[in-house]
Amino acid sequence: MILPRRQLLTALPASLALAGCDALTRNPTAQAVIKSGEQATQRWQRLVGRDGLAREFSAADISPVFKANGTKLPTNPEWQALAAGGFADWRLQVTGLVSRELSLSLADLKRLPQRSQITRHDCVEGWSAIGQWTGPQLAPILKAAGLRDGARYIVFLCADDYGGEASKGGLQSKSRYYESIDLVDAFHPQTILAHSLNNQPLDTAHGAPIRLRVERQLGYKQAKYLMRIVVADSLAPFGQGKGGYWPDRGYEWYAGT
């Protein structure tokens, strides 16, 4: 229906200002339009800063306490058994669209060339903390595995079942944490598999034994308690198909904002 501009301009703000607002946020067409903003943001950030580096800070900037969020102690018995053994039996599996599947121990990861970076962690809630992360870059590991044709996403499967928090809205069912990134971020020099925070081995609350650091995105992308890396051509088979625990609950998959 085409309304005269005069009618449209008066009717639109008035109707939006009323209780219809909440209903509109649940309308699928409105949701699809709104989601187009996320695409625009991702394309824009890739256009202006595909190779940009996240700012690195000095040791003096490190937050005295780095807030831990999300799961602080996985209840998964498999992870608990590995933790009890000091992660000596822990192996990071690299599978999916790869030429050679890898199974890497903590010692294997520490033998690779290491990168150490003091970066700012920005939580989707609004707070920030600065810490020093150390570990091998993801890129050489992916190159060692060899990406096969069709590889588009790197999916990170974690050990923790997260219950969500009612205060954060969205779907609140408990499920296994996972995250995913595209190849631009996977091969970014600051994307590392961190085993240390502030020169100490990762503690349980911060994601022992290994957590992903993908420094140009928000905190929920920094998947903790890594168990498996899957190279994939589609995000559909994982979780509810949106590419991550929080994206499945309405948050942006591209968490650059």
Place this chain on the structure above:
Amino acid sequence: MASTAPPLDTPPPGMLAPPPRRVLRHHWLVRLTHWTNALAIILLLMTGLNIFGAHPRLYWGDAGSVDHRAGQWLEIGASPPWRDPGGWLQIGDQRFDTSGLLGVSTSAKGAPNIVAFPHWATLPSGRDLATARSWHFFFAWVLILNGLTWLGHGLVSGRLWRDILPSRSQLSPAHLWHDIVEHAKLRFPKGEAALSYEVLQRLAYAGVTLILIPTVILTGLAMSPGMDAAWPFLDALWGGRQSARSVHFIAMALIAGFLALHLVLVLLSGPIRQIGAMITGRLTIGGAK
């Protein structure tokens, strides 16, 4: 040769004022961008207040969290037993009881609700960070593209100088004082004078469009880790991401204050005529006193 006879269409002195006439006051692009901006600003305000509820604290510097409060200067919270009076706003060391509005308010169903801003001020009305964020960022795009359209038109057409920026003579203390007095007496321009903004109006519009809105955009971008990596000057400009978040909030509050004042003045100065002019573009001047 110069003639002493007056032109035919000019009424002789002492006769009635010229009949009322309709004049084009607002260019169509100005009207379109005005209403688009109004929609975007209101939705950005409401979704922004919902987002703030996920972490109702502000800090100066690069970092800050509940575990690292050195830079904290503002917090909205609630204390047990989480009902009236339990809500508070803390600025620096000063704590103000804000029960019913900030910290604790009454939900749509009448129950005490522990949330920074009340349900009627936020979109969605309940806590929903994911939805609030996606709406906020969509309308941030609308705000930016719409603002650039308006600014480009203003620069190219010269309307920015003609309509928005105050002239040097308008900025003289005497002129400023005169306009302050006129506003205080609620005397609004009539006739030909209504075809151009007075100095306070120009300062307010220039302040919002050229300072506050660019500030919320640049501080908003500075909160994005992706944009900070792309344009490292963004967070440096504000002294860190948490400072940018604080300035974003302060600029938001000033815009909300402008919006309230703007609406009050529209209501006081003839809402039908003013809103009509911003919709149709046309204003009737002259005629009846």
